[in-house]
Amino acid sequence: MPAKGVKSDTQTPTSDTEDFTFPTTSKQDDNATNTQPRPSTFLRSVRKFLKPRKYKRSEEKTIGSSSTGVHPVSSDSQPNTPRIMMVQVDAEKEKRYRHDVCEKYFKEIRSYLKDKPTMFHLVDEDFAIDNTVVDTNLVALKKKIVAVASKQPYWGEEVPARWILLERELMRLKDAGIKVIPRILLEAFNQAEDVPIPTEELDLFLKFHNDIGTILYFSIEELKDKIVLVPQWMIDAVKSLITADEMFFLRNAPVVARKWETFNKSGQLYPELIDAIWTKEKYPDLHDNKEHILLLMEHLNIIAKPRCFSEDGSEIKVDNYFLAPCMLKEKTPENIMFPKSDPEMKSSSSVLCYNFVEKFLPSPIFHRLLATCVSRWPIAQTKSENQIFCGCCIFSLDLHHRLTVLFREYVIFVHVFRFGTTELTPSSKLCITVQEFITMTLTSIIGYLGRALKFEMYVRCPRSVGYGVDCLIPVADLQGNVDVPCHFHDIHVIRSQDVLKFWFQEEEPSDAGPSDVATSSAPTSDTDRFMCIAYLLVDVGSRVLRQLLSHHTVSSTCTLDQYLAKNISTINRLTRVFNPSQMDIMFPTNGDDTNLDDYDITLLSALFQNIVPTLSQQEKNMIKRLREERNKLYAHAKSCLISACDFQTYWNDISSTLITLSQQCGDTAFEAQILQEIQRTKVSAIPAGSYLDILKTWFDMIQNVTNRLQALEAKTKSLTSDS
Structure with missing residues (x-):
């Protein structure tokens, strides 16, 4: 049976199987013993059971047998025949035994994972591989891997044929052992090809290969000048820091040994430690590209530069070390894990909980969140010790507020405390x-x-003590100024206003007039929520897609009009895709240039799907998802209402899609602008003028469909009368 180990409340879980112990299958002889091997002895146990067993042969003497072996016989009546049959029976028994052992192991593993999200990633077949022999199951396993991979959305994705030559050049450089090259050198190789990739398309080429994992490249200002050809090299760089040998540092200078102890305990990574590990002799490539690797690690939120403030509130620049959240090992103290409850919430906020719906949250996501928070707020200190632990960190928001961000199982808890003032x-x-x-x-x-x-x-019930994954109430159930009964403690009622006021409602300014208050409150009615989602799709969504289209089509040598003109033959063939009104937008009859601001989601989506071949499959899937959400909201909506629960689902899906697409536009300023707009949209009511804009958009769309239906009806009548 699986081990019934209980995870520590303060440790960050790293996988679904970290506390799983494989069972030992007892042998069927008299000397069997029931033992429970550690996970580290699993391979030994399997080999032990897969090893052929020795069976006792019959000691019975038979006529015609010799001391050197069994002689062949020609008659069934000969006494040697039963002995030969006994050997065959033993072979079959050995085969069945091995099969039963493997089945038992696979059954235990699947039983352990049956209630975990990992179960959804298991295939329907099991493969037991013996690495000590040439196992025929290995061929079957390879075929299964190909079959599963071919069902992934990126399989069979088309790319421009002119990319092949530069791809071969990348492979040649990798085979030559080159790990990283300047972008200017890649541009030179590209121009030397018989069919070079256009300059405006080169970024897309690099981004595509970054997405599929063949290279590591980011177009932001600090990183765009170098291309990592071997992503595994970057992984090895991080691994060399995390898994450095303790004896190496004990033999090194005392200052380096102390830095290693600090890094191993509290995740503080000092330059002296990096230099000691990435020496020219041991890691020449890492040593020569140290600055670029550290910038990559920062960009990927593997490490972060912590912020620090002086007593007067001014920021102090911290350059002497990085923080690596993945290295934190110290358990969160009991007084932080189980703080004194505050049912009245006089000195603390309610506890806001980010509950992952599939009960699965990979720890690297929390580590990235923590690294981002470290770069925004200073870590709180107690007796000169940073209050950061395995799965938890406390930040100083200002002189009187502290923030706790804590990770437990599949929930991230956020809690704010106030102290040291008369205002509690x-x-x-x-x-x-x-x-x-x-x-x-x-x-x-x-x-x-x-x-x-x-x-x-979710929010945690104020009567709860500690950060547990029970006693949580969905925010969607509390919206609308309602009272919700708590069923986790003695029956009592939770007033939504008491627990949501900290997170979803701004304090009203004392000099604010009625109009100011109206525009600063979050959407609370079903109609407001509907308009909020509609605004997110129509306004923000269209803006992101326009920017993405411009990124893929417009360059210093090609305008949008020129790009459309080059694809005019393809567009003309797609009469069922582009209607006359859309053709007028792309090719104005008055001779003016096309205006990108007139392109809506439907037209943008059609262009992406048909005439922008450089779009990745992931981007196509996200654009398709936006179009489906638009259709669901406009075409199939029975009313202009969205419940609080549906609002949260819509919001998470649409906002995450828009944020990801904005990151593909190659403009960090635009990405920050979209983040800010999404942020503002959720916590602020939509201005009254926007309602009219949205309704006008819907009216135009409905009118367009009506006109097309009327034209189709007239054409049908004409054809009927002619016949």
């Missing part, structure tokens, strides 16, 4: 800022990683 209640404005930042950061991380993870917001 935490600032709602500050809490909202924290909520917006963490929500957008999580959404951005998930979108960047391309994971299909979803989270929902």
Whole structure:
């Protein structure tokens, strides 16, 4: 049976199987013993059971047998025949035994994982491979891997044929042992090819290969000048820091040994330690590209530069070390894990919880979130010790507020405390800022990683003690100023206003007039929620897709009009895709240039699907998802209403898609602008003028469909009368 080990409340889980112990199958002889091997002895146990067993042969003497072996016989009546049959029976028994052992192991593994999200990633076949022999199961396993891979959305994705020559050049450089090259050198190789990739398309080529994992390249200002040809080299660089040998540092200078102890305990990575590991003699490539690797690690949120402030509130620049959250090992103290409850919430906010719906949250996502938070807020200190632990960190928001960000199982907890002033209640404005930042950061991380993870917001019951995954109430159930009964403790009622006021409602300015208050409150009615989602799709969504189209088609040598003109023959063939009104937008009859601001989601989606071959499959899937959400909201909506629960689902799906697409536009300023707009849209009511814009858009779309139906009806009548 699987081990019934209980995870520590303060340790960050790293996998679904970290506490799983493989069972030992007892032998069927008299000397069997029931033991429970550690996970590290699993391979030994399997080999032991797969090893052929020796069976006792019959000691019975038979006529015609010799001391050297069994002689062949020609008659069934000969006494040697039963002995030969006994050997065959033993072989079959050995085969069945091995099969039963493997089946038992696979059954135990699947039983252990049956209630975990990992179960959805298991295939329907099991393969037991013996590495000590040429196992025929290995061929079957390879075929299964290809069969599973071919079902992935990126399989069979088409790329321009002119990319092949430069791809071969990349492979040649890799085979030559080159790990990283300047971009200017790749551009020179490209221009030397018989069919070079256009300059404006080279970024897309590099981005595509970064997405599929063949290279590592980012177009941001700090990283765009170098291309990592071997992503594994980058992984080895990080691994060399994390798994450095302790004896190496004990033999090194005392200052380096102390730095290693600090890094191993608290995750503080000092330059002296990096230089000691990445020496010219041991790691010449890492040594020569140290600055670029550290910038990559920062960009990927593997490490972060912590922020620090002086007593007067001014920021102090910290250049002497990085923080690596993945290295944290110290358990969270009991007084932090189980803080004194505050049912009245006089000195602390309610606890906001990011609950991942599939009960699965990979720890690297939390580590990235923590690294991003470290670069925004200073880590709180107690007796000169940083309050950062395995799966938890406390930040100083200002002189009177502290923020706890804690990870347990599949939930991220966010909690704000106020102290040291006569005003005890935490600032709602500050809490909202924290909520917006963490929500957008999580959404951005998930979108960047391309994971299909979803989270929902909950709040913890104020009577709960500690950070447990029970006693959580969905925010969607509390919206609308309602009272919700708590079924986890003695029956009591939770007032939504008491627990949501910290995170979803700004403090009203004392000099604010009625109009100011109306525009600063979050959408609470079903109609407001509907308009909020519609605004996100129509306004923000169209803006992102326009920018993405411009990124893929417009360059210093090609305008959008020229790009459309080059593809006019393809567009003319797609009469069922582009209607007359869309053709007028792309090719104005008055001779003016096409205006990208007139392109809506439907037209943009059609262009991406048909005449932009450089679009990746991931981008196509996300654009298709946006179009489907638009159709669901416009074409199939029975009313202009969205419930609180549906609103959260819509919001998470659409906002994460838009954030990911904005990251593909190659403009960090635009990406930040979209993040800010999404942030503002969720916590602010949509201005009244926008309602009219949205309704006008819908009216134009409906009118367009009506006109087309009338034209089709007239054509049908004409054909009928002619016949």
